[in-house]
Amino acid sequence: MKMEEFGAKKNENQALETDFAERPMWLMKSPSLIASALQSLPSMDDPYLPVAKVILSVDPLAAVDEETKFVMELARAGSGNIPKRFGLDMSKDFIPLAVFSESSSQGKTSVEGKIKNKFHMSPRTENMESYGKLCRERATKSMCKNKQIQVIDNATGMYMWPTPGTVAPTGTFEKKKVTTKTTEMKRTRRDRREMEEVMFNLFERQSHWTLRNLIQDTDQPEQFLKDLLRDLCIYNNKGSNQGTYELKPEYKRATQE
Template identity: 50%
Template sequence: MENRRPNSSRYRKREYRETVDDDGSNAATMGGVLETAKADRAVWLMKCPLVVAKSWQAHAASSDSQPVAKVVVSLDPLQADEPPQFRMEMADSETENLPKSYSLNMTKDFVPMSIFSEPNTGGMVAVEGKVDHKFDLKPHNENIEEYGRLCRERTNKSMIRTRQIQVIDDNRGMHMRPMPGMLGLISSNSKEKRKPQPVKQTEVKRTRRDRGELEDIMFKLFERQPNWALKQLVQETDQPAQFLKEILNELCVYNKRGSNQGTYELKPEYKKSAVPEPGAE
């Protein structure tokens, strides 16, 4: 039998052939890869807790081939309409605190599924059967406290973070971020040279002159030039800026705009008195 699909990126041409085994059963293969001798066998699909699955995987990896559990089916002959009750009893396990008794809750509505298997070493893929019943495995009521203790222990172990110590080849720690207060301990051999921090200039303490003496000095400065900036006057008089501002507010006008913006000039009444009279020595 040959089945072909359109040649596109989603489909590839596949060839199926049907063979007959020695026991008379049919075996359909796909290119000699798929084995379907057990395709009609009824199997159970079960969803189980992770701790149970790990226990069974460890048992399967060992050489011991003893059963891992047994299923107990309970039927009431007087109540034929009642569904059967399924219970699983675990065999002896090496896992500590693993509950021994579980309830199997059957699910009636599920999507039709088949089970496939493939050897770990590669080889023929086989259909092991189709899912006939689907179950959810849950701890039995009599083991619920024991299972809860197991879950809490597993959660506590997952929350523990083990610290690791790693040896760094670069003993100078060039790629490490220094802790606060250790900036001065950085090796001078480091390739990454930091820019020198600008040195803050210390403020010079200036002694105030007598007010009348300072006013005379100011008048002489304004005779030299009509406009002065505050910084220039501080350098010329060697007086504190705040004290100098008090004198300037009384004697001068501050230019906020124009060509002389940012400078002081004498008030008109002081300009006349500051200009020397003709013929005066």
């Protein structure tokens, strides 16, 4: 929660506990699949047992302005293809933030600390193979949709009568126009991390894709796919694969068996 957004909240409650307001805290943005894996870990007898440790690498002979390197090792990553080591990229500029907690029984709000550093979690080079396998597993699972069959009781046929707006207009041009508009309305933007996993799975199945084919296959907005392709792929301007996208070399190594 931002500091300036908490003004109205403070006026609603009687008092705000600020004993730990100056306690420094870290904010870390992790991939959704890692967060889900950590949340699904079996409960331990000791609730304070650490799930990870952060390794700080400092070179005493390096220049003063050289960035400090952070590495996180998961102590309880569970089984499967979950990587054990991740790099932490520290953000230099971010909005001042604070951490708040609210008691469910008393409704008392407390300041738990302020964000000192903000990190983005990313897999390291030696873990790209296992991370790629995990992404493919998640992508395959997300593409398998469960179909449901519902039986309608007392079906009298009244549900089959056309309602206003469902009758298609006459003429070839009008039909195409209505169909295109309906398709665009159905394209809802999915989570970026989830779409990255889907893209890796698609490029594993086929090495080159056109933007039009990706839109038809993923049913995602065109601009959203362009942003993803800009980060993950290379556009071929010439050659036999002109007009298509392919994965960048570093992502190809991660998806190859």
